[in-house]
Amino acid sequence: MSVVVASDTKEAILDAAEAVFAEMGFARASIRQIVAAAGVNLAAIHYHFGSKDALIEAVFTRCIGPINARRLELLEALEAEHAKGPLPVAAVMEAFLEPMQEMRESKAKGARMARLYGRLVGESTEALHRMLSRQFGNVVKRFSAALKRSLPAVSEDDLMWRFYFTVGAAAHLMMDPPGLKKLSRGRCDPDEVDVALQQLVRFASAGMAAPSGDGKGERT
Amino acid sequence: MSVVVASDTKEAILDAAEAVFAEMGFARASIRQIVAAAGVNLAAIHYHFGSKDALIEAVFTRCIGPINARRLELLEALEAEHAKGPLPVAAVMEAFLEPMQEMRESKAKGARMARLYGRLVGESTEALHRMLSRQFGNVVKRFSAALKRSLPAVSEDDLMWRFYFTVGAAAHLMMDPPGLKKLSRGRCDPDEVDVALQQLVRFASAGMAAPSGDGKGERT
């Protein structure tokens, strides 16, 4: 057969864990479910990863790494394209949001990874949270710099708040897509990923560029 | 002693469960932790509620009921105030977001309930989801009608998408307040609830009123 890059069982475990975690959440998922789905022995998880927590980390890293890499890639391309002029906010937001949405496009695995991704925000333990910071450090730094350049009129603090809200909106979409369907009584389909991305980008861009309340309480 | 409105232990269990669920999530929290925190016997939960799932429902209902009641109350006041003229979007959003944020204002219990509230979106099982629909049905109907009136230029579908994103942004804020602190390297404080509400309202209002992409791909 072909060259075994990394142990086949290791990959099988990661794939199965991804699916089970996405469906059940981290806490509810049991390693017995995972080994059953992967078709490997119960002890394989501890042999290859050491513990359930370590497996969670491994799954997460494999899932989020490429996304953040692509984000930075898109942002760099954007900065190259608009080397001198101003960076369009919508384009920056799209560079951040598209890689996350994109993976939902490709069949079951993509959707599962997307759900898994969403789970992280809500269910993260302390260990998960530290890794989350590690993985996102660069992305946050680069994107907040880009946003600052895009929207010089908005204060840095406001930008952080709004970026944080954007993450929440995107995470919600991936954590609970059926929620939108129920909310809209079937009229909006969260599985049309291009529509979803467009909606998300529009909403987030407008939110980002919202007027800052400079003192006066302008409640229109 | 005073009149016992409902069993003291029942209240103690609900209080303790609220705290433990908020801290650990529903899946990780054990009823042994809850009875220990409440200072009651292990069997008390099953005697008073029947099961752990039923307890989750009870805690949730007690937590979300008053919030949704207040939302409708604020919205009705608003509609009375602007009986003829247009409803200001920001005011509608504030009517929706304030009751949720408000409870964080009062010491530990408020913050715990807020976290619990946030957990629901990410961790809900099928049973929880059905109850969530039941509890939110009215609120969604009334607020989407109000938003439609506020923003006649925005299509109904767009409004649903954006309302859904707003829920996500708000839920994120309550699920993971420390996340904002980390993201902003300490510059933004999610515990200043009035600031948080203001930021949330501004972001959501701008997102709600975003221009709809009527055909032309206006990527500025």
Add this chain to the structure above:
DNA sequence: GGATAGTTCAAACGCTTGTTTGAATCGAGC
């Protein structure tokens, strides 16, 4: 004061959890 209904309690139930163990199996390298 004995009976009754409501509540609390310690103890155990059966089951699932993450993890460990030690033997069995496999695949190269000499």
Add this chain to the structure above:
DNA sequence: GCTCGATTCAAACAAGCGTTTGAACTATCC
């Protein structure tokens, strides 16, 4: 062909889980 390290396997481990049980307690009414 044999050895050795890496991998797989069935089986068991202790601990924790939600839940049940039946006896003890408490207050109320006749």
